[in-house]
Amino acid sequence: MKTVTVNIVTPDGPVYDSEVTMVIAKTTSGEIGVLAGHIPMVAPLTIGAVKLKKADGTFELAAISGGFIEVRPEKISILAPSAEVASSIDVARAKEALSRAEGRLQKKQDDVDFQRAELALKRALNRINVQEGNI
Numbered sequence: 001m002k003t004v005t006v007n008i009v010t011p012d013g014p015v016y017d018s019e020v021t022m023v024i025a026k027t028t029s030g031e032i033g034v035l036a037g038h039i040p041m042v043a044p045l046t047i048g049a050v051k052l053k054k055a056d057g058t059f060e061l062a063a064i065s066g067g068f069i070e071v072r073p074e075k076i077s078i079l080a081p082s083a084e085v086a087s088s089i090d091v092a093r094a095k096e097a098l099s100r101a102e103g104r105l106q107k108k109q110d111d112v113d114f115q116r117a118e119l120a121l122k123r124a125l126n127r128i129n130v131q132e133g134n135i
Ligand code: ATP
Pocket: 012, 065, 081, 082, 083, 084, 088, 089, 090, 091, 093, 094, 097, 120, 123, 124, 127
């Protein structure tokens, strides 16, 4: 099966650069599966998992905190505010972030704090699920 290069890049630097046969990502309008040779497109991503299918049929997972996917026939780029491959996720840290966010959501502060806490909660849950392969 044909492969395509996938790069995942954040402001802190690149977190993934490999050949895959398929990328499954969550865009704001739904999940997409992209194969090598796909026509060019750009789509915004939600906080979610990206599944990277390797030539041997196995999947690698990455937690993505939004951003964009840019598809070109020979290269797929994911640009995200933060992203981690499953093996580099610190679950204890994500669990702490989750309980902090839950605490803030219960306090019912102003809208801005509420939205921030909600996003922090989604990032933390996503990291936990990706690290545990629970997606
Ligand atoms: P925290 O409150 O734990 O910092 P956060 O969701 O606010 O979580 P981000 O702002 O999304 O964190 O990310 C800041 C940096 O920390 C990024 O480089 C991100 O990859 C990294 N990071 C955040 N949480 C984790 C984690 N649980 N494991 C590994 N890296 C993480």
